[in-house]
Amino acid sequence: MEMTVERLKERVKAGRGLVPAHKVIKGGQLVNVMSAEIYPADIAIYNEMIAAVGDVSAYIGKDTEIIDAKGRFLVPGMIDGHIHSECSKLSITSYAKAVVPRGTTSMVSGLDEYISVSGLEGLREVLEEMKKSPLKVFWGAPFKTPYTIPESTVTYNFTKDTHKEVQKWDECYGVWETVREFVQEEDEDTLGAIATAYNNRLPVFGCAPMARGNDLNGYLCGGVRLDHESYDHEEVVEKMRKGMHMLIRESSVTHFLAENIKAVTEVNPYFARRVSFCTDDVTATDVLSKGHLDNVVRLAMKAGVDAMTAIQMATINSAEAYRIDHLVGSICPGRIADILFVDSLENFNIEEVMTNGKMVAKNHKLSYELKAPERSPILKGKLKCKLTGKEDFEYKAPVESGKVRVLSMDVKGPFVRKRRDVVLEVKEGIVQPDTVQDVLMVSVLERFGKNGNKALAFASGWKLKKGAMASSAAPDDNNLVVMGANAEDMSIAANYLIEQGGGQVVVCDGEIKEFLPLPVGGIVTDLEPEEVAAREKRIDQAARDLGSDLPDPMMYMFFLPITAIPDYAITDAGPVDYVNLRCFDPILEVLK
Structure with missing residues:
Protein backbone atom coordinates (compact mmCIF):
# COMPACT_ATOMS: atom_id res chain seq x y z
CA MET A 1 0.00 0.00 0.00
CA GLU A 2 1.33 3.43 -0.94
CA MET A 3 2.38 5.52 2.03
CA THR A 4 0.95 9.00 2.43
CA VAL A 5 1.29 11.71 5.05
CA GLU A 6 -2.29 11.12 6.19
CA ARG A 7 -1.70 7.40 6.54
CA LEU A 8 1.47 8.03 8.53
CA LYS A 9 -0.43 10.33 10.89
CA GLU A 10 -3.00 7.58 11.41
CA ARG A 11 -0.29 5.00 12.12
CA VAL A 12 1.49 7.25 14.62
CA LYS A 13 -1.77 7.92 16.48
CA ALA A 14 -2.45 4.17 16.59
CA GLY A 15 1.04 3.54 17.93
CA ARG A 16 0.55 6.13 20.68
CA GLY A 17 -2.77 4.63 21.68
CA LEU A 18 -4.73 7.73 20.71
CA VAL A 19 -7.10 5.59 18.67
CA PRO A 20 -8.28 2.12 19.76
CA ALA A 21 -6.71 -1.01 18.36
CA HIS A 22 -8.87 -3.12 16.07
CA LYS A 23 -7.59 -6.33 17.66
CA VAL A 24 -5.65 -7.29 20.76
CA ILE A 25 -4.00 -10.66 21.28
CA LYS A 26 -3.90 -11.48 24.99
CA GLY A 27 -2.35 -14.20 27.10
CA GLY A 28 0.48 -15.32 24.82
CA GLN A 29 4.20 -15.86 25.23
CA LEU A 30 6.02 -13.48 22.88
CA VAL A 31 8.96 -14.97 20.96
CA ASN A 32 11.02 -11.81 20.51
CA VAL A 33 13.47 -12.56 17.74
CA MET A 34 15.06 -9.12 18.06
CA SER A 35 16.23 -9.67 21.64
CA ALA A 36 16.19 -13.50 21.71
CA GLU A 37 13.80 -13.46 24.67
CA ILE A 38 10.52 -15.19 25.45
CA TYR A 39 8.13 -13.50 27.88
CA PRO A 40 4.41 -12.79 28.41
CA ALA A 41 3.22 -9.90 26.25
CA ASP A 42 0.01 -8.78 24.61
CA ILE A 43 -0.16 -7.35 21.10
CA ALA A 44 -2.28 -4.46 19.82
CA ILE A 45 -3.11 -4.45 16.10
CA TYR A 46 -4.41 -1.52 14.07
CA ASN A 47 -5.57 -2.53 10.58
CA GLU A 48 -2.70 -4.65 9.25
CA MET A 49 -0.07 -3.10 11.58
CA ILE A 50 1.29 -4.07 14.96
CA ALA A 51 0.70 -0.94 17.06
CA ALA A 52 2.10 -2.01 20.41
CA VAL A 53 3.57 -4.97 22.28
CA GLY A 54 3.56 -5.54 26.04
CA ASP A 55 0.92 -3.98 28.28
CA VAL A 56 -1.64 -2.83 25.72
CA SER A 57 -4.57 -2.18 28.05
CA ALA A 58 -4.61 1.48 26.98
CA TYR A 59 -5.19 0.39 23.37
CA ILE A 60 -8.45 -1.46 24.03
CA GLY A 61 -11.67 0.29 23.02
CA LYS A 62 -15.29 -0.79 23.17
CA ASP A 63 -15.10 -2.30 19.66
CA THR A 64 -11.64 -3.89 19.97
CA GLU A 65 -11.69 -7.59 19.21
CA ILE A 66 -9.94 -9.67 21.87
CA ILE A 67 -8.10 -12.80 20.70
CA ASP A 68 -7.16 -15.24 23.45
CA ALA A 69 -3.74 -16.76 22.82
CA LYS A 70 -4.25 -19.18 25.73
CA GLY A 71 -0.59 -19.30 26.74
CA ARG A 72 0.60 -20.23 23.28
CA PHE A 73 3.83 -18.94 21.81
CA LEU A 74 3.48 -15.95 19.48
CA SER A 367 -10.26 -20.55 7.61
CA TYR A 368 -11.93 -18.77 4.69
CA GLU A 369 -12.55 -19.44 1.02
CA LEU A 370 -9.81 -18.20 -1.30
CA LYS A 371 -10.57 -18.27 -5.01
CA ALA A 372 -8.18 -17.97 -7.92
CA PRO A 373 -8.84 -15.17 -10.41
CA GLU A 374 -10.31 -15.76 -13.83
CA ARG A 375 -7.38 -16.54 -16.11
CA SER A 376 -6.83 -14.39 -19.19
CA PRO A 377 -5.61 -15.86 -22.50
CA ILE A 378 -2.10 -14.68 -21.57
CA LEU A 379 -1.88 -17.25 -18.77
CA LYS A 380 -4.01 -20.00 -20.23
CA GLY A 381 -1.82 -22.91 -21.21
CA LYS A 382 -1.11 -23.38 -24.89
CA LEU A 383 1.86 -25.26 -26.26
CA LYS A 384 2.72 -23.89 -29.68
CA CYS A 385 4.46 -27.06 -30.85
CA LYS A 386 3.70 -29.09 -33.91
CA LEU A 387 2.52 -32.60 -33.15
CA THR A 388 5.39 -35.06 -33.19
CA GLY A 389 6.10 -38.45 -34.73
CA LYS A 390 8.34 -41.18 -33.40
CA GLU A 391 11.10 -40.05 -35.78
CA ASP A 392 11.42 -36.83 -33.70
CA PHE A 393 12.77 -38.94 -30.84
CA GLU A 394 15.16 -41.16 -32.79
CA TYR A 395 18.82 -40.19 -32.63
CA LYS A 396 20.30 -40.41 -36.14
CA ALA A 397 23.75 -41.98 -36.34
CA PRO A 398 26.42 -41.28 -38.98
CA VAL A 399 26.41 -45.02 -39.83
CA GLU A 400 23.65 -47.39 -40.90
CA SER A 401 24.57 -50.13 -38.41
CA GLY A 402 27.23 -50.95 -35.86
CA LYS A 403 28.04 -49.38 -32.52
CA VAL A 404 28.73 -45.89 -31.19
CA ARG A 405 30.13 -44.59 -27.92
CA VAL A 406 27.87 -41.89 -26.51
CA LEU A 407 27.92 -39.49 -23.59
CA SER A 408 24.94 -40.17 -21.36
CA MET A 409 24.02 -37.56 -18.74
CA ASP A 410 24.08 -39.60 -15.54
CA VAL A 411 21.92 -38.14 -12.77
CA LYS A 412 23.66 -37.91 -9.37
CA GLY A 413 20.99 -35.83 -7.67
CA PRO A 414 18.17 -33.62 -8.86
CA PHE A 415 20.51 -31.00 -10.37
CA VAL A 416 23.85 -32.75 -10.83
CA ARG A 417 24.55 -34.81 -13.94
CA LYS A 418 27.94 -36.39 -14.64
CA ARG A 419 29.49 -37.87 -17.76
CA ARG A 420 28.91 -41.55 -18.43
CA ASP A 421 30.36 -43.13 -21.58
CA VAL A 422 28.24 -45.99 -22.94
CA VAL A 423 28.41 -48.13 -26.07
CA LEU A 424 25.06 -48.37 -27.89
CA GLU A 425 23.93 -50.25 -30.95
CA VAL A 426 22.94 -48.60 -34.22
CA LYS A 427 20.14 -50.16 -36.24
CA GLU A 428 18.93 -48.74 -39.57
CA GLY A 429 20.80 -45.52 -38.83
CA ILE A 430 19.19 -45.03 -35.39
CA VAL A 431 21.06 -45.15 -32.07
CA GLN A 432 19.14 -47.54 -29.84
CA PRO A 433 18.33 -46.67 -26.21
CA ASP A 434 19.30 -49.51 -23.89
CA THR A 435 17.29 -50.15 -20.75
CA VAL A 436 19.66 -52.94 -19.69
CA GLN A 437 22.46 -50.38 -19.51
CA ASP A 438 20.04 -47.74 -18.15
CA VAL A 439 20.32 -45.38 -21.13
CA LEU A 440 17.17 -43.52 -22.20
CA MET A 441 16.41 -40.87 -24.76
CA VAL A 442 15.60 -37.37 -23.53
CA SER A 443 14.32 -34.51 -25.63
CA VAL A 444 13.41 -30.84 -25.20
CA LEU A 445 10.96 -29.22 -27.63
CA GLU A 446 10.66 -25.45 -27.95
CA ARG A 447 7.01 -24.75 -27.17
CA PHE A 448 6.52 -21.00 -27.65
CA GLY A 449 6.23 -21.05 -31.42
CA LYS A 450 9.46 -19.12 -31.93
CA ASN A 451 11.85 -21.45 -33.75
CA GLY A 452 10.68 -25.06 -33.46
CA ASN A 453 13.92 -26.21 -31.83
CA LYS A 454 14.21 -29.88 -30.93
CA ALA A 455 17.08 -31.27 -28.86
CA LEU A 456 17.85 -34.94 -28.28
CA ALA A 457 20.35 -36.64 -25.99
CA PHE A 458 20.92 -39.64 -23.72
CA ALA A 459 20.27 -39.87 -19.98
CA SER A 460 20.95 -42.41 -17.25
CA GLY A 461 19.82 -42.92 -13.70
CA TRP A 462 16.05 -43.07 -14.20
CA LYS A 463 16.08 -46.85 -14.85
CA LEU A 464 12.87 -46.87 -16.87
CA LYS A 465 12.41 -50.28 -18.46
CA LYS A 466 9.67 -49.12 -20.81
CA GLY A 467 7.35 -46.22 -21.58
CA ALA A 468 7.89 -42.48 -21.40
CA MET A 469 7.09 -39.39 -19.36
CA ALA A 470 6.81 -35.71 -20.25
CA SER A 471 6.35 -32.32 -18.60
CA SER A 472 5.63 -28.80 -19.87
CA ALA A 473 6.67 -27.46 -16.46
CA ALA A 474 10.46 -27.53 -16.67
CA PRO A 475 12.41 -24.66 -15.17
CA ASP A 476 14.08 -22.43 -16.08
CA ASP A 477 12.64 -22.04 -19.57
CA ASN A 478 9.62 -24.39 -19.34
CA ASN A 479 9.95 -25.94 -22.74
CA LEU A 480 8.51 -29.42 -23.23
CA VAL A 481 10.72 -32.17 -21.76
CA VAL A 482 10.21 -35.81 -22.78
CA MET A 483 12.09 -38.90 -21.61
CA GLY A 484 11.56 -42.49 -22.57
CA ALA A 485 12.68 -45.97 -23.45
CA ASN A 486 11.10 -45.89 -26.90
CA ALA A 487 10.30 -43.23 -29.48
CA GLU A 488 6.65 -44.22 -29.96
CA ASP A 489 5.70 -43.63 -26.34
CA MET A 490 7.77 -40.41 -26.24
CA SER A 491 5.80 -39.07 -29.18
CA ILE A 492 2.46 -40.03 -27.61
CA ALA A 493 3.47 -38.30 -24.34
CA ALA A 494 4.55 -35.10 -26.11
CA ASN A 495 1.46 -34.97 -28.31
CA TYR A 496 -0.88 -35.49 -25.37
CA LEU A 497 0.56 -32.49 -23.55
CA ILE A 498 0.42 -30.38 -26.69
CA GLU A 499 -3.23 -31.26 -27.18
CA GLN A 500 -4.12 -30.71 -23.50
CA GLY A 501 -2.38 -27.34 -23.18
CA GLY A 502 0.29 -28.47 -20.74
CA GLY A 503 0.82 -30.77 -17.81
CA GLN A 504 2.70 -33.89 -16.81
CA VAL A 505 2.03 -37.34 -18.22
CA VAL A 506 3.26 -40.94 -18.00
CA VAL A 507 2.75 -43.27 -20.99
CA CYS A 508 3.34 -46.98 -21.45
CA ASP A 509 2.71 -49.17 -24.49
CA GLY A 510 0.78 -46.38 -26.19
CA GLU A 511 -1.55 -45.83 -23.21
CA ILE A 512 -1.87 -42.72 -21.00
CA LYS A 513 -1.23 -44.03 -17.49
CA GLU A 514 -1.43 -40.79 -15.46
CA PHE A 515 -1.93 -37.12 -16.28
CA LEU A 516 -1.74 -33.93 -14.21
CA PRO A 517 -3.17 -30.94 -16.14
CA LEU A 518 -1.32 -27.63 -15.75
CA PRO A 519 -3.54 -25.15 -17.59
CA VAL A 520 -2.10 -21.92 -16.13
CA GLY A 521 0.80 -21.11 -18.42
CA GLY A 522 1.34 -24.82 -18.92
CA ILE A 523 3.20 -24.82 -15.58
CA VAL A 524 0.70 -24.57 -12.68
CA THR A 525 -2.89 -25.30 -11.72
CA ASP A 526 -5.61 -23.75 -9.58
CA LEU A 527 -6.57 -27.17 -8.22
CA GLU A 528 -6.64 -27.60 -4.46
CA PRO A 529 -3.28 -28.67 -2.96
CA GLU A 530 -4.81 -31.95 -1.79
CA GLU A 531 -5.87 -32.83 -5.33
CA VAL A 532 -2.44 -31.96 -6.74
CA ALA A 533 -0.75 -34.05 -4.04
CA ALA A 534 -2.95 -37.03 -4.90
CA ARG A 535 -2.08 -36.71 -8.57
CA GLU A 536 1.63 -36.29 -7.79
CA LYS A 537 1.58 -39.58 -5.93
CA ARG A 538 -0.12 -41.31 -8.86
CA ILE A 539 2.37 -39.82 -11.34
CA ASP A 540 5.31 -40.97 -9.20
CA GLN A 541 3.83 -44.45 -8.86
CA ALA A 542 3.30 -44.66 -12.61
CA ALA A 543 6.97 -43.78 -13.16
CA ARG A 544 8.00 -46.39 -10.61
CA ASP A 545 5.83 -48.93 -12.41
CA LEU A 546 8.04 -48.24 -15.43
CA GLY A 547 11.10 -49.12 -13.33
CA SER A 548 12.39 -45.88 -11.82
CA ASP A 549 13.64 -45.88 -8.24
CA LEU A 550 14.40 -42.16 -7.97
CA PRO A 551 12.74 -40.27 -5.09
CA ASP A 552 10.80 -38.08 -7.57
CA PRO A 553 11.34 -39.27 -11.16
CA MET A 554 9.26 -36.50 -12.78
CA MET A 555 10.86 -33.70 -10.82
CA TYR A 556 14.36 -35.03 -11.50
CA MET A 557 13.48 -35.07 -15.20
CA PHE A 558 12.01 -31.59 -15.40
CA PHE A 559 15.16 -30.14 -13.80
CA LEU A 560 17.25 -31.37 -16.76
CA PRO A 561 17.10 -27.99 -18.58
CA ILE A 562 18.71 -26.17 -15.62
CA THR A 563 22.24 -25.36 -16.73
CA ALA A 564 23.40 -23.39 -13.66
CA ILE A 565 25.03 -26.41 -11.98
CA PRO A 566 27.85 -28.44 -13.61
CA ASP A 567 28.24 -30.69 -15.47
CA TYR A 568 25.48 -31.47 -18.00
CA ALA A 569 21.97 -30.38 -18.98
CA ILE A 570 19.71 -30.23 -22.02
CA THR A 571 17.68 -27.31 -23.37
CA ASP A 572 15.94 -26.72 -26.68
CA ALA A 573 19.30 -25.42 -27.93
CA GLY A 574 20.81 -28.88 -27.43
CA PRO A 575 22.65 -30.97 -24.82
CA VAL A 576 24.86 -28.63 -22.77
CA ASP A 577 28.35 -29.08 -21.33
CA TYR A 578 28.10 -26.48 -18.57
CA VAL A 579 31.74 -26.77 -17.54
CA ASN A 580 32.78 -25.45 -20.96
CA LEU A 581 29.56 -23.45 -21.54
CA ARG A 582 28.76 -24.99 -24.91
CA CYS A 583 26.47 -27.49 -26.59
CA PHE A 584 27.95 -30.88 -27.40
CA ASP A 585 27.35 -33.87 -29.69
CA PRO A 586 26.39 -36.91 -27.57
CA ILE A 587 27.98 -39.28 -30.11
CA LEU A 588 31.61 -39.38 -29.06
CA GLU A 589 32.90 -42.06 -31.42
CA VAL A 590 31.78 -44.47 -34.11
CA LEU A 591 33.22 -47.87 -33.25
CA LYS A 592 34.50 -50.29 -35.87
Missing part, protein backbone atom coordinates in the same frame (compact mmCIF):
# COMPACT_ATOMS: atom_id res chain seq x y z
CA VAL A 75 6.00 -16.24 16.67
CA PRO A 76 6.57 -13.92 13.68
CA GLY A 77 5.27 -15.19 10.35
CA MET A 78 8.00 -17.11 8.57
CA ILE A 79 9.75 -16.05 5.37
CA ASP A 80 10.83 -18.43 2.62
CA GLY A 81 13.97 -16.69 1.40
CA HIS A 82 14.10 -18.28 -2.06
CA ILE A 83 11.26 -20.16 -3.69
CA HIS A 84 10.06 -21.05 -7.17
CA SER A 85 6.48 -21.66 -6.10
CA GLU A 86 5.71 -22.64 -9.70
CA CYS A 87 7.72 -25.85 -9.24
CA SER A 88 5.04 -27.00 -6.81
CA LYS A 89 2.69 -26.91 -9.82
CA LEU A 90 0.39 -24.77 -7.66
CA SER A 91 -0.71 -21.29 -8.68
CA ILE A 92 -0.03 -18.45 -6.23
CA THR A 93 -3.57 -18.88 -4.88
CA SER A 94 -3.26 -22.65 -4.46
CA TYR A 95 0.25 -22.35 -3.06
CA ALA A 96 -0.96 -19.93 -0.39
CA LYS A 97 -3.59 -22.47 0.62
CA ALA A 98 -0.81 -25.00 1.20
CA VAL A 99 1.90 -23.00 2.98
CA VAL A 100 0.19 -20.19 4.90
CA PRO A 101 -1.54 -22.61 7.31
CA ARG A 102 1.93 -24.05 8.02
CA GLY A 103 3.23 -20.60 9.04
CA THR A 104 4.87 -19.30 5.87
CA THR A 105 3.43 -15.81 5.49
CA SER A 106 6.03 -14.30 3.13
CA MET A 107 8.22 -15.54 0.34
CA VAL A 108 10.96 -14.04 -1.80
CA SER A 109 10.59 -15.06 -5.43
CA GLY A 110 11.39 -13.99 -8.96
CA LEU A 111 8.17 -15.53 -10.30
CA ASP A 112 10.50 -16.26 -13.17
CA GLU A 113 8.74 -19.36 -14.41
CA TYR A 114 5.64 -17.25 -15.08
CA ILE A 115 7.80 -14.74 -16.96
CA SER A 116 9.34 -17.47 -19.12
CA VAL A 117 5.91 -18.53 -20.38
CA SER A 118 3.90 -15.27 -20.34
CA GLY A 119 6.28 -12.29 -20.21
CA LEU A 120 5.63 -9.08 -18.30
CA GLU A 121 1.91 -9.16 -19.08
CA GLY A 122 1.52 -12.50 -17.33
CA LEU A 123 3.74 -11.32 -14.50
CA ARG A 124 1.48 -8.31 -13.88
CA GLU A 125 -1.50 -10.64 -13.61
CA VAL A 126 0.31 -12.81 -11.06
CA LEU A 127 1.40 -9.75 -9.07
CA GLU A 128 -2.24 -8.67 -8.91
CA GLU A 129 -3.26 -12.18 -7.86
CA MET A 130 -0.78 -12.17 -4.99
CA LYS A 131 -2.22 -8.91 -3.58
CA LYS A 132 -5.45 -10.80 -2.82
CA SER A 133 -3.59 -13.65 -1.17
CA PRO A 134 -2.68 -14.04 2.52
CA LEU A 135 0.84 -14.89 1.32
CA LYS A 136 3.11 -11.90 0.69
CA VAL A 137 5.51 -12.13 -2.22
CA PHE A 138 8.59 -9.95 -2.16
CA TRP A 139 9.46 -9.98 -5.83
CA GLY A 140 13.00 -9.88 -7.15
CA ALA A 141 13.36 -9.02 -10.83
CA PRO A 142 15.19 -11.94 -12.53
CA PHE A 143 18.72 -10.91 -13.44
CA LYS A 144 17.84 -12.01 -16.98
CA THR A 145 15.85 -14.67 -18.79
CA PRO A 146 16.66 -17.25 -19.84
CA TYR A 147 19.28 -18.33 -17.27
CA THR A 148 20.91 -20.73 -19.68
CA ILE A 149 24.31 -20.75 -21.39
CA PRO A 150 24.08 -21.17 -24.37
CA GLU A 151 20.80 -19.28 -24.47
CA SER A 152 17.64 -21.36 -24.71
CA THR A 153 14.25 -20.17 -25.91
CA VAL A 154 11.61 -18.54 -23.71
CA THR A 155 8.60 -16.42 -24.55
CA TYR A 156 10.17 -13.27 -23.09
CA ASN A 157 13.81 -12.23 -22.75
CA PHE A 158 14.44 -10.20 -19.59
CA THR A 159 17.25 -7.75 -20.43
CA LYS A 160 19.13 -4.88 -18.81
CA ASP A 161 16.64 -2.52 -20.46
CA THR A 162 13.79 -4.41 -18.78
CA HIS A 163 15.50 -3.75 -15.45
CA LYS A 164 15.50 -0.03 -16.05
CA GLU A 165 11.70 -0.25 -16.11
CA VAL A 166 10.78 -2.94 -13.58
CA GLN A 167 13.18 -1.92 -10.83
CA LYS A 168 10.98 1.17 -10.48
CA TRP A 169 7.90 -0.95 -9.78
CA ASP A 170 6.63 -0.85 -6.20
CA GLU A 171 6.69 -4.67 -6.10
CA CYS A 172 10.43 -4.91 -6.84
CA TYR A 173 12.72 -5.61 -3.87
CA GLY A 174 15.94 -6.55 -5.67
CA VAL A 175 17.54 -8.60 -8.44
CA TRP A 176 16.70 -12.31 -8.33
CA GLU A 177 18.97 -15.36 -8.53
CA THR A 178 22.01 -13.82 -10.22
CA VAL A 179 23.91 -16.84 -11.53
CA ARG A 180 27.67 -16.66 -10.97
CA GLU A 181 28.77 -17.69 -14.46
CA PHE A 182 26.90 -14.76 -16.01
CA VAL A 183 28.79 -12.36 -13.74
CA GLN A 184 32.24 -13.82 -14.34
CA GLU A 185 31.62 -14.13 -18.07
CA GLU A 186 30.73 -10.40 -18.01
CA ASP A 187 27.32 -10.86 -19.58
CA GLU A 188 26.09 -7.40 -20.55
CA ASP A 189 22.46 -7.91 -19.49
CA THR A 190 23.50 -9.32 -16.12
CA LEU A 191 25.97 -6.56 -15.36
CA GLY A 192 23.44 -4.01 -16.58
CA ALA A 193 20.85 -5.38 -14.13
CA ILE A 194 23.35 -5.21 -11.26
CA ALA A 195 24.48 -1.69 -12.17
CA THR A 196 20.87 -0.50 -12.28
CA ALA A 197 20.21 -2.10 -8.89
CA TYR A 198 23.32 -0.44 -7.45
CA ASN A 199 22.08 2.95 -8.57
CA ASN A 200 18.58 2.18 -7.24
CA ARG A 201 20.01 0.95 -3.92
CA LEU A 202 18.42 -2.47 -4.38
CA PRO A 203 20.09 -5.70 -3.16
CA VAL A 204 21.32 -8.38 -5.56
CA PHE A 205 20.36 -11.97 -4.73
CA GLY A 206 22.75 -14.70 -5.76
CA CYS A 207 23.00 -18.24 -7.09
CA ALA A 208 26.54 -19.55 -6.80
CA PRO A 209 26.64 -23.31 -6.22
CA MET A 210 30.17 -24.64 -5.66
CA ALA A 211 31.68 -21.12 -5.88
CA ARG A 212 34.98 -20.96 -3.99
CA GLY A 213 38.26 -19.07 -4.02
CA ASN A 214 38.95 -16.47 -6.68
CA ASP A 215 35.70 -17.16 -8.52
CA LEU A 216 33.76 -16.41 -5.34
CA ASN A 217 35.83 -13.27 -4.75
CA GLY A 218 35.05 -12.01 -8.23
CA TYR A 219 31.38 -12.77 -7.76
CA LEU A 220 31.27 -10.81 -4.53
CA CYS A 221 33.05 -7.91 -6.17
CA GLY A 222 30.13 -7.91 -8.60
CA GLY A 223 27.89 -6.78 -5.75
CA VAL A 224 25.97 -9.95 -4.80
CA ARG A 225 24.60 -9.90 -1.24
CA LEU A 226 23.43 -13.43 -0.47
CA ASP A 227 23.30 -16.99 -1.77
CA HIS A 228 20.90 -19.90 -1.38
CA GLU A 229 22.92 -22.76 -2.85
CA SER A 230 25.88 -24.45 -1.17
CA TYR A 231 26.70 -28.13 -1.51
CA ASP A 232 28.60 -28.58 1.76
CA HIS A 233 29.15 -26.68 4.98
CA GLU A 234 32.74 -25.73 4.10
CA GLU A 235 31.30 -23.80 1.16
CA VAL A 236 28.87 -22.09 3.56
CA VAL A 237 31.72 -21.17 5.89
CA GLU A 238 33.82 -19.61 3.13
CA LYS A 239 30.91 -17.61 1.80
CA MET A 240 29.97 -16.35 5.25
CA ARG A 241 33.54 -15.44 6.16
CA LYS A 242 33.58 -13.39 3.00
CA GLY A 243 30.52 -11.44 4.05
CA MET A 244 27.55 -13.16 2.45
CA HIS A 245 24.18 -13.80 4.02
CA MET A 246 23.53 -17.52 3.60
CA LEU A 247 20.26 -19.32 3.01
CA ILE A 248 20.19 -23.01 3.82
CA ARG A 249 18.03 -24.86 1.34
CA GLU A 250 15.80 -27.77 2.30
CA SER A 251 13.64 -28.61 -0.69
CA SER A 252 11.62 -31.63 -1.72
CA VAL A 253 14.57 -33.02 -3.66
CA THR A 254 17.67 -31.36 -2.18
CA HIS A 255 18.06 -32.01 1.53
CA PHE A 256 20.95 -29.71 2.37
CA LEU A 257 20.09 -28.64 5.91
CA ALA A 258 21.74 -31.52 7.77
CA GLU A 259 25.06 -30.85 6.02
CA ASN A 260 25.01 -27.05 5.75
CA ILE A 261 23.86 -26.39 9.33
CA LYS A 262 27.21 -27.78 10.47
CA ALA A 263 28.64 -24.35 9.67
CA VAL A 264 26.73 -23.19 12.76
CA THR A 265 26.69 -26.28 14.97
CA GLU A 266 30.29 -27.42 14.38
CA VAL A 267 32.31 -24.46 13.05
CA ASN A 268 31.07 -21.15 14.44
CA PRO A 269 27.81 -20.50 16.32
CA TYR A 270 28.11 -16.78 15.56
CA PHE A 271 27.31 -17.54 11.92
CA ALA A 272 23.74 -18.29 13.03
CA ARG A 273 22.50 -14.71 12.96
CA ARG A 274 23.27 -14.42 9.22
CA VAL A 275 21.79 -17.79 8.24
CA SER A 276 18.21 -18.14 7.04
CA PHE A 277 16.08 -20.77 5.34
CA CYS A 278 14.59 -21.42 1.93
CA THR A 279 12.82 -24.31 0.25
CA ASP A 280 13.45 -23.38 -3.40
CA ASP A 281 11.36 -26.20 -4.94
CA VAL A 282 8.67 -28.09 -3.03
CA THR A 283 5.82 -30.42 -3.91
CA ALA A 284 2.27 -30.23 -2.63
CA THR A 285 2.74 -33.77 -1.33
CA ASP A 286 5.65 -32.76 0.91
CA VAL A 287 4.02 -29.58 2.22
CA LEU A 288 0.83 -31.40 3.18
CA SER A 289 2.60 -34.38 4.73
CA LYS A 290 5.65 -32.79 6.37
CA GLY A 291 4.97 -29.07 6.53
CA HIS A 292 6.86 -26.18 4.98
CA LEU A 293 9.20 -23.84 6.89
CA ASP A 294 7.76 -25.25 10.12
CA ASN A 295 9.32 -28.54 9.06
CA VAL A 296 12.65 -26.81 8.38
CA VAL A 297 12.61 -25.25 11.85
CA ARG A 298 12.01 -28.67 13.39
CA LEU A 299 14.85 -30.16 11.32
CA ALA A 300 17.20 -27.41 12.46
CA MET A 301 16.33 -28.06 16.10
CA LYS A 302 16.85 -31.78 15.55
CA ALA A 303 20.30 -30.96 14.13
CA GLY A 304 21.27 -29.17 17.34
CA VAL A 305 20.11 -25.58 16.84
CA ASP A 306 18.21 -24.13 19.80
CA ALA A 307 14.58 -23.13 19.24
CA MET A 308 15.10 -19.36 19.37
CA THR A 309 17.95 -19.48 16.86
CA ALA A 310 15.99 -21.73 14.50
CA ILE A 311 13.02 -19.35 14.64
CA GLN A 312 15.31 -16.39 13.96
CA MET A 313 16.61 -18.23 10.90
CA ALA A 314 13.04 -18.60 9.64
CA THR A 315 12.05 -14.99 10.34
CA ILE A 316 14.21 -11.98 11.14
CA ASN A 317 17.42 -13.31 9.58
CA SER A 318 15.76 -13.62 6.20
CA ALA A 319 14.06 -10.24 6.57
CA GLU A 320 17.39 -8.58 7.30
CA ALA A 321 19.17 -10.40 4.48
CA TYR A 322 16.61 -9.06 2.00
CA ARG A 323 16.27 -5.63 3.65
CA ILE A 324 12.59 -6.08 4.39
CA ASP A 325 12.90 -6.20 8.18
CA HIS A 326 11.04 -2.88 8.50
CA LEU A 327 7.99 -4.74 7.19
CA VAL A 328 8.17 -8.37 8.32
CA GLY A 329 10.24 -10.80 10.35
CA SER A 330 9.46 -9.70 13.89
CA ILE A 331 6.58 -8.85 16.21
CA CYS A 332 7.37 -5.20 16.79
CA PRO A 333 5.46 -1.90 16.51
CA GLY A 334 5.17 -0.71 12.92
CA ARG A 335 5.61 -4.16 11.36
CA ILE A 336 2.89 -6.03 9.50
CA ALA A 337 0.86 -8.24 11.82
CA ASP A 338 1.93 -11.66 10.60
CA ILE A 339 1.73 -13.79 13.74
CA LEU A 340 1.80 -17.53 14.37
CA PHE A 341 0.11 -19.20 17.33
CA VAL A 342 2.38 -22.14 18.23
CA ASP A 343 1.59 -24.88 20.75
CA SER A 344 5.16 -25.43 21.99
CA LEU A 345 8.61 -24.56 20.73
CA GLU A 346 9.67 -28.21 20.92
CA ASN A 347 6.87 -29.45 18.65
CA PHE A 348 6.59 -26.21 16.70
CA ASN A 349 3.08 -27.08 15.65
CA ILE A 350 1.36 -24.01 14.21
CA GLU A 351 -2.23 -24.01 15.39
CA GLU A 352 -3.42 -20.67 14.02
CA VAL A 353 -2.08 -18.02 11.64
CA MET A 354 -2.67 -14.30 11.36
CA THR A 355 -1.56 -12.40 8.26
CA ASN A 356 -1.99 -8.69 7.65
CA GLY A 357 -3.84 -8.42 10.96
CA LYS A 358 -6.48 -11.03 10.06
CA MET A 359 -6.88 -14.57 11.35
CA VAL A 360 -6.63 -16.68 8.20
CA ALA A 361 -5.80 -20.27 9.14
CA LYS A 362 -6.46 -22.86 11.83
CA ASN A 363 -5.35 -26.48 12.20
CA HIS A 364 -3.32 -26.36 8.95
CA LYS A 365 -6.24 -25.13 6.82
CA LEU A 366 -7.25 -21.69 5.60
